Amino acid sequence: MGNLFKIATRNLRRYRRRTILTASLVTIGVVFVLLFVSISGSFKNMMIGQMTDSMLGHLQVHRKGFLASIDTLPLNMNLKPQGYKKLADILSKQPEVEAFSPRIKFGGMFSTFVETTNIRLNGVYPEQELKTVPLLPSRIQNGQKTLNKGEILVPELLARGMKVNVGDTVVIVATNKDGSVNGKQFKVAGILESVTGPGGRDGYIHIEDAMETLRMEEMEVSEVAIRLKDFSRLYAFTEKLDGLLSGELSKQGKPVFEVHNWEKLSPFYNIARLIDIMSFFMKIMLIAVVLISIMNVMIMAVYERIREIGTIAAIGTLPRKILSMFLVEGFCLGAMGAIAGNILGAIIIVIINHSGITFSFGRQTGLVLSATMAPTDVLVISLIVIFISVIASLQPAFKASRMEPIRALRHV
Amino acid sequence: MSLIVAENISKDYQVGEVTVRALNGVSFEVEPASFISFVGPSGSGKTTLLNLIGCLDKPTEGSLMVAGTDVFGLDRKEAASFRGDNLGFIFQDFNLIPVLTVFENIEYPLLMVQKVSSEDRKKRVMTLLEAVGMIDQKDKYPDQISGGQKQRVAVARALVTNPKLVLADEPTANLDHKTAYLVIELMKKMRDQFQTTFIFSTHDQKIVGEAEILYTLEDGQITGEQKKGGKKNG
Numbered sequence: 001m002g003n004l005f006k007i008a009t010r011n012l013r014r015y016r017r018r019t020i021l022t023a024s025l026v027t028i029g030v031v032f033v034l035l036f037v038s039i040s041g042s043f044k045n046m047m048i049g050q051m052t053d054s055m056l057g058h059l060q061v062h063r064k065g066f067l068a069s070i071d072t073l074p075l076n077m078n079l080k081p082q083g084y085k086k087l088a089d090i091l092s093k094q095p096e097v098e099a100f101s102p103r104i105k106f107g108g109m110f111s112t113f114v115e116t117t118n119i120r121l122n123g124v125y126p127e128q129e130l131k132t133v134p135l136l137p138s139r140i141q142n143g144q145k146t147l148n149k150g151e152i153l154v155p156e157l158l159a160r161g162m163k164v165n166v167g168d169t170v171v172i173v174a175t176n177k178d179g180s181v182n183g184k185q186f187k188v189a190g191i192l193e194s195v196t197g198p199g200g201r202d203g204y205i206h207i208e209d210a211m212e213t214l215r216m217e218e219m220e221v222s223e224v225a226i227r228l229k230d231f232s233r234l235y236a237f238t239e240k241l242d243g244l245l246s247g248e249l250s251k252q253g254k255p256v257f258e259v260h261n262w263e264k265l266s267p268f269y270n271i272a273r274l275i276d277i278m279s280f281f282m283k284i285m286l287i288a289v290v291l292i293s294i295m296n297v298m299i300m301a302v303y304e305r306i307r308e309i310g311t312i313a314a315i316g317t318l319p320r321k322i323l324s325m326f327l328v329e330g331f332c333l334g335a336m337g338a339i340a341g342n343i344l345g346a347i348i349i350v351i352i353n354h355s356g357i358t359f360s361f362g363r364q365t366g367l368v369l370s371a372t373m374a375p376t377d378v379l380v381i382s383l384i385v386i387f388i389s390v391i392a393s394l395q396p397a398f399k400a401s402r403m404e405p406i407r408a409l410r411h412v
Numbered sequence: 413m414s415l416i417v418a419e420n421i422s423k424d425y426q427v428g429e430v431t432v433r434a435l436n437g438v439s440f441e442v443e444p445a446s447f448i449s450f451v452g453p454s455g456s457g458k459t460t461l462l463n464l465i466g467c468l469d470k471p472t473e474g475s476l477m478v479a480g481t482d483v484f485g486l487d488r489k490e491a492a493s494f495r496g497d498n499l500g501f502i503f504q505d506f507n508l509i510p511v512l513t514v515f516e517n518i519e520y521p522l523l524m525v526q527k528v529s530s531e532d533r534k535k536r537v538m539t540l541l542e543a544v545g546m547i548d549q550k551d552k553y554p555d556q557i558s559g560g561q562k563q564r565v566a567v568a569r570a571l572v573t574n575p576k577l578v579l580a581d582e583p584t585a586n587l588d589h590k591t592a593y594l595v596i597e598l599m600k601k602m603r604d605q606f607q608t609t610f611i612f613s614t615h616d617q618k619i620v621g622e623a624e625i626l627y628t629l630e631d632g633q634i635t636g637e638q639k640k641g642g643k644k645n646g
Contacts (some may be wrong), residue, residue: 005522012512189541192583314468314498315569321425374591406468 004321008329011301012336018330022297023336026385029289030341031348033282033381038349038371048272048371051197053263054135058226059238059261061087061245066222067260070198073107073120075177078220082348083248083256087224090244093249096237098229099131102221104210105202108174110154120202121172123210136204142166144192151189159191166190172205176214184213197266218328230304234261240286286381287388292335295393298330302343302396309400310408326397327390334389340384342373349373413480415576415609416442416465423460423632435471436458436545442577442611442625444513447603449623450613456629458613459581465611466499466579467491477644479576500570500608502580502599506562508554508569515541515550518568526573540568543605544598560591564598569599571602578602580612596622 012019052058066077078089081188084102091100109116122129126147130136137145140153143166147153152172164170164348166188173183185251186205194201209220228237238261245257263269302309309322349371421579423435435457442448452456463469464476468491476483480496486494495501508517516535522528528536541547544564549557557565563583570578580599584592596619599610612623620626628636 007511009508014511102611307505307507308509311501311503312509312520312524313492314466314495315521316492316494316573318492318496318500318525321524403466406463409468409507 002322004328005332007325010334011305011329012332014147014220015301018297019333019336022293022333023340024391025291025293026334026337027340029286030338030385032382033279033286033341033343034341034345034373035348035371035379037279037280037377038345039352039369040279041374041377043370044272044275045171046367047196047268048262049334050135050366051266052133052227052231053267054133054139055197055199056134056262056265057233058234058266059226059241059259060229061226061241062222062258062260064255064258067264073105073222075106075214075220075222078104078177079256080220080224081218084219084221084224085190086245086248087245087257090241091140091224091226094237094241096228096233096240097409098227101125101128101130101224102207102219103129103223104207104214104216105222106174106210106214106229108172108213110158110162110203111171111173112164112168113171115162117158117162119155119172120199121152121210122199123207124202124204125207129204129225132225134227139193139195140190141193141269141374143188145190145207147189147204147207149209150185150187151206152186153190153192154188154318155192155203156194156202157201158203159188161303164188172213174213176216178330180215182213182215184209184261265408283381283384287384290337290385290388291392294330294333294389295395297333298326298393298396299409301325301329302400305400306403306408306411309403310405310411313341313403313405314409322403323397323401326400327393330393330397331386334386337389338385341385342378343381346373414441414477415444415446415479416476417477418438418465419470419475421443421464421476422452422462422465423457423469424472426518428598434632438474438629438632438634440627440634440637442609443602444556444609445622446609446611447600447622448609448627449620449625450611451617451620452613452629453615457632459614459628461536461629462579462581462611462613465577466501467495467529489615496521496573498576498579500573500575502563502566502570502578502583502612504582504585506559506566506586508556508562508565510554513551514557514565517554518572521569521573522555536572537568540572542561543571544568558591559587560594563587563591563595567595567598567602571606571608574606575608577609577611580610581625582614583612584614584616589618592616592619593622 027325061080065079091097096140102122107118107120110119140155167190169185170188171183171185173181226236238259242259244254245259248256250256313322352371359369419439421435421438425432435521451557452458465478467486470484471562480495483619509520512520518540519533522533540637541550546561546564549561554562584595587595603610614620624640626638627634
């Protein structure tokens with residue numbers, strides 16, 4: 001095998017300019033795909049991380065049917081106390097779960113005594129919530145990074161519109177599920193930055209304050225957000241939890257719970273899918289570039305070396321050895337392009353990260369573009385390039401191996 | 413036992429719609445360690461005959477035993493293996509592999525055709541380099557040496573696998589007379605040293621005298637057989 005590589009590299013060196021041109025084409029293709037995959041992938045992962053870690057959690061459990069009417073935040077669709085107890089019991093026994101946080105979601109009126117507007121609120125246990133969505137404090141622009149009873153975290157757009165500052169007193173008025181109206185005073189503890197997606201402009205209060213406002217005697221939660229220890233286990237755990245909860249039936253024999261991971265909860269999932277599809281098509285384009293350029297150069301290589309092929313066949317080189325010689329040549333050409341592309345791609349990514357390029361997404365501004373080259377991407381792209389290079393060499397190599405030595409030797 | 417037994421070999425070629433008979437009922441025998449030349453004008457069938465002996469082509473009729481093997485019955489892969497194990501080739505245009513050095517060109521059949529240990533390989537290549545007088549040029553590439561030197565390398569490459577038979581089709585056609593003579597002398601010396609049979613074709617009247625057995629081919633038939641020291645009509 002070593003000798004095949006020696007001959008292949010020498011042949012590639014023989015036509016140095018052509019080899020450099022072809023390898024450069026492959027390199028450029030690899031660089032473009034790598035940059036696109038790294039930048040878009042990092043952007044996607046960052047946005048997913050922001051959403052799941054500052055708002056959604058990795059997955060959520062609701063009472064069956066709640067999500068379909070989430071826009072109205074129906075209080076009569078909350079989980080009953082015994083339902084939540086069962087759920088909490090199951091979740092606390094799961095080794096995959098890092099933390100979970102019950103939330104009471106409701107809509108109400110937000111009043112500064114001067115002006116009034118509507119607001120959507122999450123009633124949470126601050127400690128559990130922070131364990132479940134650890135980036136939540138990073139969204140608090142002004143004020144304290146914690147939430148105590150009697151305090152409210154106000155979304156920034158609402159705070160700006162209502163001219164509310166940290167320390168101000170506001171009143172929340174809400175209707176409970178029976179239709180009775182109640183109000184409660186809160187002190188503004190912090191102003192909360194918006195994030196893209198549903199729930200990104202909600203305020204936060206303590207769950208006991210929410211129960212008091214809604215005159216709930218027992219806690220009826222709207223949703224339970226769950227954070228996993230390992231995000232990569234998301235699909236497996238969603239399926240597992242779904243299985244565990246599907247046995248819980250109501251008196252009517254219908255399932256009590258519904259489990260959704262972040263993909264079902266955020267429209268960003270469609271953007272993430274689009275990014276994945278674009279990455280896929282970029283890879284297809286790379287395959288086309290590699291296939292055409294390597295095949296072209298290998299056809300030329302075989303055509304130019306017909307007499308040489310005749311000679312080595314005449315002195316007894318077996319057809320499969322001749323086939324291997326050209327396949328190895330294609331392999332080396334592809335590997336050269338892949339290695340150079342990876343190195344160049346890595347250098348460009350380091351430069352991009354050092355130059356601190358920022359971008360905006362939705363209401364979020366000043367997001368720093370921080371691209372990372374995932375080892376799996378590097379590996380997959382390199383393998384694609386090398387595999388396609390070998391495939392592209394297959395036809396010319398096969399032709400070379402099937403050549404009749406006598407005809408090849410006569411070739412001028 | 414004869415190294416080659418050819419019986420009534422004929423070969424037809426199709427040129428457009430015309431069938432051309434390149435060989436017509438050729439029969440001969442070759443003993444081991446012979447030094448034989450086929451002479452004749454262009455188109456007499458020399459190359460066709462050498463191609464048949466070299467398992468590079470199949471005849472239309474006849475039978476041919478080389479080293480006890482019916483070579484016409486070999487398939488493509490068997491023929492390649494047979495060539496690698498039993499035959500050496502020397503070409504008119506030298507046909508060295510341009511990306512390999514002199515040493516590597518001679519080594520090539522031992523690497524790619526036969527399986528030989530690296531120590532033995534090196535020993536055999538060095539022995540042949542010395543025998544053909546190219547030891548000082550062993551690290552040069554083919555485009556850095558003269559035509560005569562290239563053919564010396566080709567002779568060494570043909571012999572490195574210890575073949576029973578070396579076939580040389582017009583080995584001196586691209587060489588000046590002096591160099592041609594030296595190459596033929598070298599081939600003869602190699603025959604003496606390694607007891608390998610050499611068959612070469614030529615139309616160069618100045619070097620045909622070097623052959624110990626001379627077959628004359630005309631219009632695809634052997635018209636004369638001449639051994640050194642006498643002449644017998646075929």
